[in-house]
Amino acid sequence: xxxxxxxxxxxxxxxxxxxxxxxxxxxxxxxxxxxxxxxxxxxxxxxxxxxxxxxxxxxxxxxxxxxxxxxxxxxxxxxxxxxxxxxxxxxxxxxxxxxxxxxxxxxxxxxxxxxxxxxxxxxxxxxxxxxxxxxxxxxxxxxxxxxxxxxxxx
Amino acid sequence: xxxxxxxxxxxxxxxxxxxxxxxxxxxxxxxxxxxxxxxxxxxxxxxxxxxxxxxxxxxxxxxxxxxxxxxxxxxxxxxxx
Amino acid sequence: xxxxxxxxxxxxxxxxxxxxxxxxxxxxxxxxxxxxxxxxxxxxxxxxxxxxxxxxxxxxxxxxxxxxxxxxxxxxxxxxxxxxxxxxxxxxxxxxxxxxxxxxxxxxxxxxxxxxxxxxxxxxxxxxxxxxxxxxxxxxxxxxxxxxxxxxxxxxxxxxxxxxxxxxxxxxxxxxxxxxxxxxxxxxxxxxxxxxxxxxxxxxxxxxxxxxxxxxxxxxxxxxxxxxxxxxxx
Numbered sequence: 001x002x003x004x005x006x007x008x009x010x011x012x013x014x015x016x017x018x019x020x021x022x023x024x025x026x027x028x029x030x031x032x033x034x035x036x037x038x039x040x041x042x043x044x045x046x047x048x049x050x051x052x053x054x055x056x057x058x059x060x061x062x063x064x065x066x067x068x069x070x071x072x073x074x075x076x077x078x079x080x081x082x083x084x085x086x087x088x089x090x091x092x093x094x095x096x097x098x099x100x101x102x103x104x105x106x107x108x109x110x111x112x113x114x115x116x117x118x119x120x121x122x123x124x125x126x127x128x129x130x131x132x133x134x135x136x137x138x139x140x141x142x143x144x145x146x147x148x149x150x151x152x153x154x
Numbered sequence: 155x156x157x158x159x160x161x162x163x164x165x166x167x168x169x170x171x172x173x174x175x176x177x178x179x180x181x182x183x184x185x186x187x188x189x190x191x192x193x194x195x196x197x198x199x200x201x202x203x204x205x206x207x208x209x210x211x212x213x214x215x216x217x218x219x220x221x222x223x224x225x226x227x228x229x230x231x232x233x234x235x
Numbered sequence: 236x237x238x239x240x241x242x243x244x245x246x247x248x249x250x251x252x253x254x255x256x257x258x259x260x261x262x263x264x265x266x267x268x269x270x271x272x273x274x275x276x277x278x279x280x281x282x283x284x285x286x287x288x289x290x291x292x293x294x295x296x297x298x299x300x301x302x303x304x305x306x307x308x309x310x311x312x313x314x315x316x317x318x319x320x321x322x323x324x325x326x327x328x329x330x331x332x333x334x335x336x337x338x339x340x341x342x343x344x345x346x347x348x349x350x351x352x353x354x355x356x357x358x359x360x361x362x363x364x365x366x367x368x369x370x371x372x373x374x375x376x377x378x379x380x381x382x383x384x385x386x387x388x389x390x391x392x393x394x395x396x397x398x399x400x401x402x403x404x405x406x407x408x409x410x411x412x413x414x415x416x417x418x419x420x421x422x423x424x425x426x427x428x429x430x431x432x433x434x435x436x437x438x439x440x441x442x443x444x445x446x447x448x449x450x451x452x453x454x455x456x457x458x459x460x461x462x463x464x465x466x467x468x469x
Contacts (some may be wrong), residue, residue: 034180034183045214064204064272064274141230209363
């Protein structure tokens with residue numbers, strides 16, 4: 001029962017480690033270069049899964065404010081803007097919104113991972129370009145065949 | 155209740171990761187990698203990371219699968235392992 | 236694997252990563268300081284502006300690298316016989332579907348970019364979707380049809396324009412006497428309150444990101460699909 005508890009509360013982390021090891025295994029042991037790149041992408045998504053799992057809070061919602069919260073602030077803001085000018089607007093903004101941090105998931109990890117995904121696809125593109133270049137030179141995308149061609153050419 | 159849904163997706167995630175690395179045909183491998191990305195996107199949407207899920211749906215399931223398929227067509231489709 | 240038992244429980248609001256005051260501060264202070272409801276966009280484009288700027292530069296560099304690796308000029312020396320199988324004749328269903336879908340996809344991409352403050356979205360997603368619409372055109376017709384809209388010479392100009400817009404916002408702040416990418420000072424130019432200036436300049440920055448990502452995504456696809464010749468796609 002204790003084991004079940006240990007697994008079920010942390011199932012995301014267990015699966016993250018399993019997926020990461022699958023990706024690492026593919027990067028090391030596969031001969032095909034495209035398989036290696038797929039393994040690299042799986043490794044990458046595993047890391048992203050880990051980060052997103054860290055930011056989850058039980059009972060919290062997506063990191064976007066509710067509609068009525070925004071509307072209340074905007075209505076107040078418009079009045080303050082006409083009457084007090086810029087500094088008054090700043091004060092009223094800070095005064096009338098109370099946001100509980102436990103109601104929203106952690107936005108910081110989302111930001112970090114958002115850029116990681118897009119950079120990941122461009123690294124995948126560079127890897128695929130190198131694969132095509134190798135196929136153009138050697139006529140093969142299998143690592144051991146390429147190594148043999150290089151050896152026999154010497 | 156939501157953790158059952160999550161666990162099912164996580165199991166499928168591991169299964170698709172293994173299949174996409176084991177299958178000999180590289181075109182199917184790229185397609186199954188697209189499925190993997192889409193499952194990942196569902197999982198993140200369930201974890202309230204909507205922006206990350208949106209990006210993954212556009213990038214992982216859409217564009218990177220197309221890149222892989224383009225490379226498979228320009229090189230060879232068979233894989234030795 | 237044994238380290239897993241040391242991780243915090245799933246969904247614990249008081250785990251170290253969630254209770255650290257930086258991320259709590261992002262949640263509570265974002266809206267009062269920037270008037271953007273979507274915290275992810277705000278942190279991405281404003282608080283971590285440097286980060287995002289250089290991510291954009293990374294994508295630009297990746298696009299240049301792929302052009303450098305793959306691009307070939309001149310006539311084709313040998314045609315791989317396998318390619319002849321994919322000679323296409325125009326297909327009515329595919330053509331009509333694409334003609335209907337592509338404007339909707341592009342409209343949605345623009346919505347995602349412009350509405351990134353209030354709903355999930357932003358420059359990266361919108362840019363990828365916009366680039367994917369050109370990729371769809373290239374897949375459905377051929378690469379020539381898509382290159383009529385995004386020719387190769389225009390790709391690098393577009394990508395450069397994106398980074399120029401982003402860095403331009405930064406240097407504009409610098410010129411007006413503030414820190415690099417500190418948008419609050421831009422209210423002098425825009426004529427709104429400092430808080431709204433931050434919101435508006437975030438939109439401008441996202442548009443810059445979207446330009447770069449669109450151009451580079453299509454450039455990567457067209458190089459990969461035509462094996463560097465930029466003549467026929469898949």
